[in-house]
Amino acid sequence: MATTLYEKLWQRHLIEEKAGETPLIYVDRHLIHEVTSPQAFANLKFHNRPVRRPERTIATMDHNISTRSVAIDAAGDGAANQLRTLEKNCNDFGIKLFGMGHKNQGIVHVMGPELGLTLPGQVIVCGDSHTATHGAFGALAFGIGTSEVEHVFATQTLRQTKAKTMKIEVTGQVAPGISAKDIILAIIGKTGSAGATGYVVEYCGQAISALTMEQRMTICNMSIEFGAKAGLIAPDQTTFDYIEGREYAPSGDNWQAAVADWQSLKTDDGAEFDAVLTLKGEDIKAQVTWGTTPGQVIEVDGIVPSPQDFSDPVEQESCSKALAYMGLTAGTKITDIPVNKVFIGSCTNSRIEDLRAAAAIVKGHKVSSSVDAIVVPGSYRVREQAEREGLAQIFIDAGFEWRLPGCSMCLGMNDDRLAEGDRCASTSNRNFEGRQGRGSRTHLVSPEMAAAAAIAGHFVDLSTTALSTSALDA
Amino acid sequence: MEKFTTHQGLVVPLDVANVDTDQIIPKQFLQKTERVGFGQHLFHDWRYLDEHGLENNPEFILNADRYQGASILLARENFGCGSSREHAPWALQEYGFKVIVAPSFADIFYANCINIGIVPVKLSEAEIEQLFQLTNNAEQQMTVNLSEQTVTVAEHSFTFSLDEFHKYCLEQGIDSVGWTLNKLELIEAFERKLPAWQ
Numbered sequence: 001m002a003t004t005l006y007e008k009l010w011q012r013h014l015i016e017e018k019a020g021e022t023p024l025i026y027v028d029r030h031l032i033h034e035v036t037s038p039q040a041f042a043n044l045k046f047h048n049r050p051v052r053r054p055e056r057t058i059a060t061m062d063h064n065i066s067t068r069s070v071a072i073d074a075a076g077d078g079a080a081n082q083l084r085t086l087e088k089n090c091n092d093f094g095i096k097l098f099g100m101g102h103k104n105q106g107i108v109h110v111m112g113p114e115l116g117l118t119l120p121g122q123v124i125v126c127g128d129s130h131t132a133t134h135g136a137f138g139a140l141a142f143g144i145g146t147s148e149v150e151h152v153f154a155t156q157t158l159r160q161t162k163a164k165t166m167k168i169e170v171t172g173q174v175a176p177g178i179s180a181k182d183i184i185l186a187i188i189g190k191t192g193s194a195g196a197t198g199y200v201v202e203y204c205g206q207a208i209s210a211l212t213m214e215q216r217m218t219i220c221n222m223s224i225e226f227g228a229k230a231g232l233i234a235p236d237q238t239t240f241d242y243i244e245g246r247e248y249a250p251s252g253d254n255w256q257a258a259v260a261d262w263q264s265l266k267t268d269d270g271a272e273f274d275a276v277l278t279l280k281g282e283d284i285k286a287q288v289t290w291g292t293t294p295g296q297v298i299e300v301d302g303i304v305p306s307p308q309d310f311s312d313p314v315e316q317e318s319c320s321k322a323l324a325y326m327g328l329t330a331g332t333k334i335t336d337i338p339v340n341k342v343f344i345g346s347c348t349n350s351r352i353e354d355l356r357a358a359a360a361i362v363k364g365h366k367v368s369s370s371v372d373a374i375v376v377p378g379s380y381r382v383r384e385q386a387e388r389e390g391l392a393q394i395f396i397d398a399g400f401e402w403r404l405p406g407c408s409m410c411l412g413m414n415d416d417r418l419a420e421g422d423r424c425a426s427t428s429n430r431n432f433e434g435r436q437g438r439g440s441r442t443h444l445v446s447p448e449m450a451a452a453a454a455i456a457g458h459f460v461d462l463s464t465t466a467l468s469t470s471a472l473d474a
Numbered sequence: 475m476e477k478f479t480t481h482q483g484l485v486v487p488l489d490v491a492n493v494d495t496d497q498i499i500p501k502q503f504l505q506k507t508e509r510v511g512f513g514q515h516l517f518h519d520w521r522y523l524d525e526h527g528l529e530n531n532p533e534f535i536l537n538a539d540r541y542q543g544a545s546i547l548l549a550r551e552n553f554g555c556g557s558s559r560e561h562a563p564w565a566l567q568e569y570g571f572k573v574i575v576a577p578s579f580a581d582i583f584y585a586n587c588i589n590i591g592i593v594p595v596k597l598s599e600a601e602i603e604q605l606f607q608l609t610n611n612a613e614q615q616m617t618v619n620l621s622e623q624t625v626t627v628a629e630h631s632f633t634f635s636l637d638e639f640h641k642y643c644l645e646q647g648i649d650s651v652g653w654t655l656n657k658l659e660l661i662e663a664f665e666r667k668l669p670a671w672q
Contacts, residue, residue, distance in 0.1 A: 015657075015660055015661060015664045016657065016660055020638050020639060020642070021639045022637060022639040022640070024654065024657065024660075024661075026661070026664055026665075028672055035504055035505075035559075036558065036559065036560070038506075038507035038508075039507065039508065039509050039560075042507070042508070042509075043651075047649075047651070047652075049651070049655075064504075064505060076505075078505030078506070079505055081505070081507060082505055082507060085507045119671075119672075122672070127558055127560075128557070128558055129556065129557045129558040129582060131558075142582075143557075143558035143582050144558060144582065144585075145558055145559075145560035145563075145582060145585060145586035145589060146560040146586075147560060147586065147589035147590060147650070148585065148586075148589065150651060151650060151651050151654065154651045154654075154655060155651065155654045155655060155658075155661060156661065156665075157654060157661055159639070159650065159654070161637060193492050193552060193555060194492070194551060194552035194555065194578060194580070197552065197578060197579075197580060197581060198581065224556075224582075227552065227555065227580060227581070229581050250671035254670055254671040255671070257669065257670070257671060258669075258671040261669065293492050293494075293555075314491045314550060314551065315491075317489075317491070318491050318492065321490070411496075411501050411557075412501060412502075413501045413502070413504065413505070430494075430496070430556060432494045432496040432497065432556060433496070433497060433519065434496060434497070434500055434519045435496050435501075438500070438519055438525055439519075
């Protein structure tokens with residue numbers, strides 16, 4: 001029978017499925033960080049249970065670390081306590097940790113792929129909802145809660161209900177200047193913020209196949225933002241080329257065997273999905289969110305919508321509430337919205353290609369006098385590469401702050417926070433109320449758009465407007 | 475985990491869609507290494523007028539006199555969307571909520587509730603609308619019967635669906651890790667078949 005990629009991954013990992021019990025599946029790779037693991041370790045200790053397969057878990061520090069200093073206590077006592085607890089727990093249970101300033105340290109979803117820890121065909125979990133990122137490699141990857149982190153520690157398995165399947169095809173080619181972030185925001189705009197709840201999504205089509213691995217990660221990363229359990233892209237030569245030679249990737253005969261196996265990881269012709277959505281690549285324009293969920297998004301050449309534009313009363317109410325919180329008036333042109341903060345970073349958009357794309361826009365310009373802008377690379381490896389390539393200098397010369405790696409202002413668990421009323425063009429993944437700081441306003445955009453907004457002081461339709469000196473004065 | 479059989483309690487209607495986990499428990503309260511101490515920060519930015527949580531926001535429904543002591547939360551679609559933080563259901567539980575009733579939940583949040591013993595009740599949009607009509611501006615008791623899978627307010631009764639094993643876990647309050655550790659032989663047999671590169 002023709003089956004989908006998800007069904008193949010599911011069958012490969014199914015340990016037991018019996019009446020009256022939720023199926024038990026195997027976990028190949030477990031990634032952990034300081035915020036969602038301490039209570040899981042504490043319960044293990046309480047029950048006197050070991051971590052069953054410590055070599056399958058890798059830890060890093062990312063969520064609440066300072067981006068100004070490698071000192072463990074640089075982001076306050078609460079953060080320092082969690083970071084030290086992680087160090088102690090990793091030591092007690094024999095888990096490898098990439099701690100403060102380690103060359104492999106980085107945002108957990110940047111670190112895994114760049115070290116070759118993320119492989120096709122795996123089940124990968126982490127106590128973080130953006131674990132869907134790793135689905136870009138054809139791995140079944142999803143976020144879990146702390147009780148489940150404990151379950152994985154103790155058993156190397158999870159109980160999971162089988163998800164429904166959704167195919168999202170992006171046909172044709174996107175226009176030059178349209179990024180992976182625009183593609184995924186356009187998808188979320190179509191489905192709404194819960195359009196894929198209960199589903200595992202497989203992205204496919206010419207416009208998806210044409211993407212690099214880093215771009216595919218941006219797509220899969222935001223699967224959770226429209227409710228999907230996980231996002232998948234079938235592995236291909238682009239995937240194998242990316243993985244080959246990375247520190248933890250298989251090598252020699254194992255590499256040959258692995259690639260031979262991975263080539264079978266694709267949806268069979270004729271396999272049926274429970275739902276299908278198709279977008280034309282040519283129709284996708286640069287996107288900017290206007291509201292307080294990622295689904296409240298519109299093209300950069302559009303206007304802020306009005307509650308009357310929605311037929312559903314719940315959506316009307318959500319629109320009114322979002323406009324009030326965001327301090328926006330219906331009918332305002334998106335390109336007329338001023339920003340005073342810019343954040344380039346997060347597990348969505350902090351990899352080397354993101355920084356190259358932003359730097360290409362920034363080069364030769366200055367950050368607007370009304371804007372504070374920061375760039376936070378996703379890992380130490382990304383940071384060093386950006387410095388070698390001269391990207392860091394481009395940002396610094398333009399007036400951006402060039403920071404140390406971490407989750408930073410995506411969620412503001414450290415001291416990188418917006419103040420009340422701040423309006424930020426952000427390359428992160430969530431525009432929820434208060435996400436970047438109480439009373440702050442977040443617009444989700446691509447690295448290119450964030451860079452342009454930093455220079456112009458407002459959003460810019462780069463398909464029709466050149467960032468000239470006049471834009472500087474605007 | 476505490477066993478759940480039936481529960482009767484006051485319903486508070488939170489008429490907001492897409493309530494995300496950043497609203498339920500903002501990030502500045504996630505820097506704990508224990509499972510307790512989150513309830514006082516539940517819905518912090520909506521519940522308090524100031525950053526330190528000293529002054530109640532009188533407009534927020536949880537602060538209304540008539541809903542004090544509520545143990546059942548009624549909400550709109552996509553409740554618990556966003557991050558995987560189990561701190562969100564921990565905060566709800568510590569505040570006193572035992573049941574959350576909504577037309578839909580985010581997947582990770584739903585699983586987190588089951589794992590800590592909160593009963594997530596999914597009803598149709600129309601049934602939820604009816605419950606909002608019944609509970610807006612009124613103190614209403616709801617009875618939740620897990621074995622019958624029903625919720626009842628006044629003379630109105632609704633049935634909800636629940637995975638059989640989830641129901642068993644909630645009813646028995648089982649230690650799911652211990653349950654799975656009884657299957658170690660199966661897990662070890664599975665691991666012996668893994669390819670060398672895995």
